[in-house]
Amino acid sequence: MTRILATTTLALLLAACGSDGGGDSGPAKLSLSVTDAPVDSAEAVVVSFTGVELFPSGGGDVVGFEFDPPLSIDLLALQGDNSAFLIEDADIEAGVYDEVRLIIDTENASCNNLVAPFASYIRIDGTDYPLTVPSGGASGLKISGPITAAAGGRADYTIDFDLRRSIAERGATGCYNLRPVLRVVDNAEVGSLFGTVDPALLADSTCTADPVTGRGAAVYVFEGSGIEPDDIDGTDPEPLTSALLAPVEGGGLAYEVGFLLAGDYTVALSCQAGEDEAATDDEIAFAVTVDVAVEADAATEQNFTVTPAP
Structure with missing residues (x-):
């Protein structure tokens, strides 16, 4: 099972959402996965995830998860109904979170003097090229929610990477930019x-x-x-x-x-x-x-x- 370390907690108690009136209370269980809408010009697109941050609606402290070691996931292996967990059955405060940020271990933006192996990369015709994610390691990749977590319940969401619209070669530098087009969906819907x-x-x-x-x-x-x-x-x-x-x-x-x-x-x-x-x-x-x-x-x-x- 993936090792997940909570780095911050939600200090502001949010109102429980989606309750069935049964008197449930306490934290919710969150599972968050990634999947891919593929691109046909590559054999692999490996992204190294170092953490996830959840931003509560209306403000409050950020809920963060740090992955140690980072999760290296080949997004091209996650087509159709396939997905991979970033977070599985993690306890979070009940409430609504209107933004998710994925923190990525990315190569430096200049692409100068980079030597394999790369933290994140794209493989084309058997050769690995560094994959840079602008702001991926700092502010993270931002996805608008909402993610709703009911008190005492389970929330199961998936983030879809549309690689066909997201990857572009950086001129003749020998590396590629990943500017993901992302959406998050409730698996129950x-x-x-x-x-x-x-x-x-x-x-x-x-x-x-x-x-x-x-x-x-x-x-x-x-x-x-x-x-x-x-x-x-x-x-x-x-x-x-x-x-x-x-x-x-x-x-x-x-x-x-x-x-x-x-x-x-x-x-x-x-x-x-x-x-x-x-x-x-x-x-x-x-x-x-x-x-x-x-x-x-x-x-x-x-x-x-x-x-x-x-």
Whole structure:
């Protein structure tokens, strides 16, 4: 089990939230995990976490957890419904926390004279490159909540790293910046999306993806129904998350998206996702676009076929 050291405590008692009226009191149990919306240009993205800080709504002392030794997590191994604990069943004061900060062991911002092994790194074509996280080791990566912890209850949340929108090479310096696009979700309110993709959809002459491995293709998920899908370029509509394709036994391709809040989504398949660079406006095409309703605590199936069902 991960060793977690509380470095500060919450001095201001917050009102209990989400109580069922049963008279529960005392601390809440918090579990906080990380997951990843992947990028297809790397074999590993390892981030070294040294701590987590929770900021109570309305002010008060910060609740902090220090990881000794640091937790080195390969985010690319956490696709779909996979996740890894940062905090598991830790006691915290009941209340609402409106911000989470992740403290990262990051390489120095200058990228000069760095020598492997690196605390945080990205692996591309078998070579490790230092990964710098601006302010990651000082003020930390900031994620807006809220996180609600009921007295005597359990709070289970997951932070999603969208690596496709977060990583950029720093010119020709031989290192990369990680500026994460992050969201935090209550695991009691999320569902998942999964399905198969007909390889014939990747065989068109305009496609740049491999129809056998699925490399270079992705399924994009946009909040709301009836959205006209667009590339990742910093302007709306931006995808909430995305998923890569993977071969399945017996042939064909499959995808999985986890930790989606219950609601309506536009889901789109692109066979040009490998050409989608977050720093540029790329004219990628989407082969199939459908509206999907995701329910909490349920897995919704959406398959992509050459002739989609009406």
